[in-house]
Amino acid sequence: MKTTRCRALGGLALLLCFSGMSYAQNCANGIPQGGNPSCIPPDVPGSPYYRGDDDSPSEPAPVGRWISTWGAIASDVERARVGATIGKFSERQAKAFAKQYCENQGGVNCRILMSFENQCGALVWPMQGGRVATSGGASAEAASQAAMDVCQEVGGKGCEVFYSECSRPIFQRY
Numbered sequence: 001m002k003t004t005r006c007r008a009l010g011g012l013a014l015l016l017c018f019s020g021m022s023y024a025q026n027c028a029n030g031i032p033q034g035g036n037p038s039c040i041p042p043d044v045p046g047s048p049y050y051r052g053d054d055d056s057p058s059e060p061a062p063v064g065r066w067i068s069t070w071g072a073i074a075s076d077v078e079r080a081r082v083g084a085t086i087g088k089f090s091e092r093q094a095k096a097f098a099k100q101y102c103e104n105q106g107g108v109n110c111r112i113l114m115s116f117e118n119q120c121g122a123l124v125w126p127m128q129g130g131r132v133a134t135s136g137g138a139s140a141e142a143a144s145q146a147a148m149d150v151c152q153e154v155g156g157k158g159c160e161v162f163y164s165e166c167s168r169p170i171f172q173r174y
Contacts, residue, residue: 064173070094071167072115073123076107077132082123083110086167091115094167120166122147130156140164 071086072094083102088094095112102110114121114134122143124133133150137143144164151159 062171062173064171066169067172068118068169069167070115070117071121071165072098073113073121073134073163074098074102074107074110075113075123075132076102076110078109079107080125081105081107081110082163083107084121084123084163084165086165088167091117116167118167118169119143120164122164123162124148124151124156124159125162126151126156127158127160128156130154130159133159140166 067089069086070088070091070093072084072088072091074083074095075081081102083098083100083105085094085097085101088097094115098115099110099112113123113132114136116136119136119138120140120143121134121136122140124135124144124147126132130151131154133147133154133156135143135146135150137146141164144161148159148161
């Protein structure tokens with residue numbers, strides 16, 4: 001009986017030795033082994049060492065503030081004179097510059113048609129009928145198209161973009 005017990009314990013010990021060896025793998029060079037029982041390369045999703053597609057440190061976000069800018073469009077429709085400006089730091093300043101520019105072009109009765117903040121503005125002039133149309137938008141193309149649509153809706157024929165420009169915010173670093 002003592003022999004049978006020794007053989008059983010010896011067989012169990014031998015089994016435990018071999019089963020322990022099956023878990024002790026040696027990963028290929030460059031692949032971390034600790035905590036990585038499947039030897040997954042560190043640049044593969046699922047690896048405990050995976051850090052994403054780009055392991056390079058990212059640039060810190062700039063520190064500062066956004067400053068709004070304004071634009072405005074003025075016109076003396078009777079004399080076909082236009083004044084416009086962008087990049088001003090207040091609506092009042094933008095309107096004053098646009099009106100002054102219109103007057104410098106020979107306008108006598110210059111009126112503000114629109115002002116816009118951190119976006120684009122456009123002025124469309126009809127060749128026949130209708131009336132002058134203005135519109136704002138996220139891009140010069142979008143503002144121009146919207147003003148063109150208004151010009152045509154009010155009966156303008158041969159509507160043409162006369163002015164289209166954007167006043168973008170400025171980032172000031174601290």
